[in-house]
Amino acid sequence: MIGIAYALIALIILILVPWVGIQGLGLTYLFGVIIPYAAMAIFFFGVLQRLLKWSRIPNPFKIPTTGGQQKSLNWIRQSKFDNPSSTGQVIGRVLSEVFLFRSLFRNLSPRVGTQGTSVTYASAKWLWIFAILFHYAMFTTVFRHLRFFTNPVPWPVGFVEGFDGWLEVGIPQVMISGLVLLCAVCLLLARRLVIPRLRYISLMNDFFPLFLLIAIATTGALMRYIVGINVPSVKELVMGLVSFRPVMIEGIGLLFYIHIFLVSTLLAYFPFSKLMHAGGIFFSPTRSMANDNRAVHHDNPWNYTVKFHTYDAFEEEFRDKMTEAGIPLDDTLSSSTGKD
Ligand code: HEM
Known part of the structure; x- marks a missing residue:
């Protein structure tokens, strides 16, 4: 449980820093321009460096995870997703992983029988549901944010916004994705806290991104639904940043600076954290290799030339x-x- 305490302390500090910086010291340029730029640079070069590093690691063996019939005689039906034998099938497999989290969907959880003598494996879909809800809600929320970064706002952003607000309740309109995002991250956190064996293996680096996302979504929701924010001023500031002609705009509330500071922290933390699984999936040899061992010779790149x-x-x-x-x-x- 020490991990959760450290993560919580880190989050409190991350909220207090912009609070003191803006309210007490008036460092709007630092928090509105310098820190977001620095975070973007760390994110961009950090992710690039990790992807390049992974792309250079040789695969000495063909080690795809297989879970179905291998390509064999013509009259034996091959399991193309679970035992892909061509590049096309591998691409299909990776895409189903990226967009549908297919292997998580097939996740099983072991249960010990009432007498303690037998073990059964049952379908465990909760994690899949939380994960799908979280990732799609996060994507939609971030996509909607493009209205701050573009002028004129492209029609897909308006379309997604209209779709997201289909409940048509509240002023400003309630955006479902933002609330789903908040609920899904809370459920992912609750899962780590409630299940004893998960709590046991959870570290600070498991809790920290969840806390960070909860704080980002909460400050966003507070800005939109409760405290209110000067949206045109935010847009002016952000357009200045993206055009590399930063301007300082007065009168944007403190909450915005906390929101943007937490987002900057998330960006700078991303390349060094488990969040890099987003890029790692493409370099995972158990997923990205075809099981064609018997048909194609695989050269071990570690072999020196004899x-x-x-x-x-x-x-x-x-x-x-x-x-x-x-x-x-x-x-x-x-x-x-x-x-x-
Ligand atoms: C990881 C990235 C981010 C996440 C997950 C996130 C999340 C959210 C959420 C959940 C909301 C609540 C309202 C809604 O659902 O739209 C929100 C609002 C808001 N966010 Fe973000 N945000 C992110 C990045 C940013 C950035 C980079 C900016 C800088 C412009 C920003 C500025 C705002 C503003 C101004 C609001 C209030 C919107 C309104 O009043 O309509 N956010 N954010």
């Missing part, structure tokens, strides 16, 4: 010495036995 010295070359090199010592030569043997 300089062969064939027997023919050896014989050629030592012909005189071998003849002198009376050692039979292969070519004379083959001509005398009539072998070619």
Whole structure:
């Protein structure tokens, strides 16, 4: 439980820093321009560096995880998703993982029978449901935020916003994705707190991103539904940032600076955290390799190039010495036995 305490303390500090910085010291340029730029740079170069590093790691063996019939004789039906044998099938498998979290859907959880003698495996879909809700809600919320970063706002952003607010309640309109995001992250956190064996293995780095996301979604919701925010001023500030002509706008509430500081922290933390699974999935050899071991030779990239010295070359090199010592030569043997 020490991990959760550290994560909570870190979050409190992360909220207090912009609070003191803006309210007490008036450092709007630091929190509105310098820190967001620095966070973007760390995010961009950090992610790039990790992806490049992963892309250079050789795969000595073909190790796809298989869970179905391998490609075999024509009349035996192959399981193309669970045992892909071509690049196309691998792409299908990875995409189903990225968009549908397919392996998580197939997740099973073991249960010990009432007598304690038998173990059964039952379908466990809760984690899949929370994960799907969280990731799609997060994507939709971030996508909707493009209205701050673009001028004119592209029509898909307006379309998603209209779709997201289909309940048509509240002023400003309630956006479902923002609330689903908050609920889903809370459920993911509750899962770690309520299930004893999960609590046991959870570390600070498991709790911290969840706390950070809860705080980001909460400050966002407070701005939208309770405290209110000067949206045109936010847009002016953000447009200045994206056009690399930063301008300082007065009169944007403290809550916005806390929101943006937490987002900056998330961005800077991303490349060094487990959140990099977003890019790691594409470099996971158990998912991204085809199971074609028997059909295609896989060169182990770790093998150094072997300089062969064939027997023919050896014989050629030592012909005189071998003849002198009376050692039979292969070519004379083959001509005398009539072998070619
Ligand atoms: C990881 C990235 C981010 C997440 C997860 C996030 C999340 C949220 C959420 C859940 C809301 C509540 C309202 C809604 O559902 O739209 C919100 C509102 C808001 N966010 Fe973010 N946000 C992120 C990044 C940013 C950035 C980079 C900005 C800078 C412009 C920003 C500015 C705002 C503002 C101004 C609001 C209030 C919107 C309104 O009043 O309509 N957010 N955010």
